[in-house]
Structures are given as structure tokens and as C-alpha cells.
Amino acid sequence: MKTHTARTAQAKRTRPLARALGAAAVAGALAWLATTGTGTGAGVTSPPQAVAPVADEAPGSVVEDHGYPHADKILTEKNIVLKRGDGHITLADCAGGTGFLEVWARDKSKICFKITGNGGWLTMEIPSVHLIKGNSYATQVDMTVGTEEKSFDIAKNAWTSVGETVDPEGRQHALVEIRSTK
Incomplete structure (x- = not known):
């Protein structure tokens, strides 16, 4: 109980x-x-x-198109056509530091590019390029004259003559691509 x-x-x-x-x-x-x-x-x-x-529409593509940011604004302000790249080679203010890749063109004087990381690539159209100063990266550039394409190796931390300065006919070359590696 x-x-x-x-x-x-x-x-x-x-x-x-x-x-x-x-x-x-x-x-x-x-x-x-x-x-x-x-x-x-x-x-x-x-x-x-x-x-x-x-x-109302589907979301945008998440695939990177490698288009250069603000390319239209740069074209308007500096008359430089920057097309595509991987983001490791960017246009820089030459007065803003050292260690830049320096590109010399007849009608634009000096144009500087900053390279970051282990290297990168950038396509562009810069006419009448005749001289490039390398930095600490191994750099190659592609240039066109008419329908011909020519490649140049840029010396590290030194000046390299390119385009019309090394062309036997003195033709003006356009810089169309930069490739750099550490």
C-alpha cells in the first residue's frame, strides 16, 4: 500500500x-x-x-569576365584602352610609389602599372609604345604593328627598347598585352 x-x-x-x-x-x-x-x-x-x-529577371552571371573596372572612365580621362585582366596588373599613378612597370608611349609619355601577387596579365591598346622599364617581375609584352604581332621580354629593373626603336622600318607598335610572373 x-x-x-x-x-x-x-x-x-x-x-x-x-x-x-x-x-x-x-x-x-x-x-x-x-x-x-x-x-x-x-x-x-x-x-x-x-x-x-x-x-523580374534571373540573377546575373557569377562567372568573372575579367573586364577592367572603370575602363570607360580611364579611356575618357587618360585616352588609354584597358580591356581585360586578372586583377594583378593595374594602372597606377607614377608619382604614387616605386617598383612599377613603366611604359613610354610617344603621345602619352609615361604610363605606370602595378603588379601584385605572383604575377598576372592585362590586355590593352596603347599606341606608339617605344620603351618599357621592368620591375622585379619577369615580364613579357605583346605588341602589334599592322597585322604582325611581336613579343618582347622586358629586362628586370632595367630599360628595354621595344616597338619602333627596334623595328628596322621604324614602324609604330601598339602595346596589346602584358604578362608578368614572380
């Missing part, structure tokens, strides 16, 4: 706790239904909300 009385007393003590937990679970479920607008039971007064698309 004592065992039966102990069990009854224990059950009487746990019933209020179970009721409180059950009531809290029901209240939480009703609150969740009310905020999501999906409930249809009593106490839920908000009607289901219609879902509308955020944008």
Missing part, C-alpha cells in the same frame, strides 16, 4: 508541470502559425500572404 501511495503522490506533483509544458508548446505553435500566416485554426486572424517574385 505504501508503494501505491508514493506513486500517486509523485504523479500528482508532475501533472502540473506536464500541463504547463504542454500549454507552452501549444502557445508556441499558435504563435508560429500566426506569424507565418499559414494557420487556419482558431485565433489566427491573418490571411495567407501571396508570394511575389523579388526581381
